[in-house]
Amino acid sequence: MRVVLFGPPGAGKGTQARRLSRRLGIPHLSTGDMLRDHVRRRTALGQRAADLIDAGQLVPDALITAVVRGRLRHPDTAGGYVLDGFPRSAFQVTALDTMLAETGTALTAVLDLVVDEEEVVRRIGGRQICSRDNGHIFHLHSAPAAVRGLCDHCGGELYQRADDTPATVRDRLAVHRASTAPLTAHYAGTGLLRTVDATGTTEEVTARILQTLGLPGVLDTAVAQGS
Ligand code: AMP
DSSP: OEEEEEOOTTSSHHHHHHHHHHHHTOOEEEHHHHHHHHHHTTOHHHHHHHHHHHHTOOOOHHHHHHHHHHHHTSGGGTTOEEEESOOOSHHHHHHHHHHHHHHTOOOSEEEEEEOOHHHHHHHHHTEEEETTSSOOEEETTTBOOSSTTBOTTTOOBEEOOGGGSHHHHHHHHHHIIIIITTHHHHHHHHTOEEEEEOOSOHHHHHHHHHHHTTOOSOOOHHHHTTO
C-alpha cells in the first residue's frame, strides 16, 4: 500500500503516518524528518535547508526530490510506504509520478487530513517532540506526556520545533494554501483523493483513516497505545 498524507501543518500527518506505518508494517517517509536529520548532521543539504525550514518556506524542489528519490530506492519501500510531507508542489507531483512510473508502481490513495486553521495554531502551539529521534509527539493541551517534558515511551527530553512558533506557523499555513492545497485538485482528478476529518482524538482519526482505506477493524495494540 502506497499512501500519501496531505493536510496543513498541525493536521496530525506525522502522528497518523507513524500509526499507519506500524499498523500496515510499511515505512513512514517524512520529508520534514529527513531534512531535520540533514540539519542535525550538518550535511551540505542540511545547511542549505536550515534557514528555509526555520522560516517556514519550502526547500528547493530539486533538492527534496533527490532526497525522496534516494529514499524510495531503499528495499524497505518495496512493500509500500506512507509518504508524509511530499509532494508539496506541482513539480514534486510530476517528480513523484516519474519515480512511480520508473518502478512500475502506483499510489493506493492520497488522504487529505482536513482541520481548520484555528485548530492548527492551537495544536502546534502545544506540540512537543521527543529528542531521541523516535518520532513520538505529545500535545500540552490534548495529549500531554505523563511527566512534563519527558517522553512517555523512552524518557527522552521533549522539545518544541523551531518552526512551531505562531509567526512561522502562519507562514507555513500560507505556503500550504498557496503551494500544496491546490494539489488536492490534481489527485481528485486522478480519483486517488480521499478526504478525512482530522478533528477529534488521535484514535478517532486513525480509525477514520483505516475505514477510508478499507481496513476497518480493531486497532492493534501498538497503535492503540500510540507507540
Ligand atoms: P514538515 O515536518 O512536513 O512540517 O516539514 C518541515 C519543513 O521542511 C517545511 O516547512 C519545509 O521547510 C521543509 N519541507 C518538508 N517537506 C518538504 C517538501 N516536500 N518540499 C519542500 N520543503 C519541504
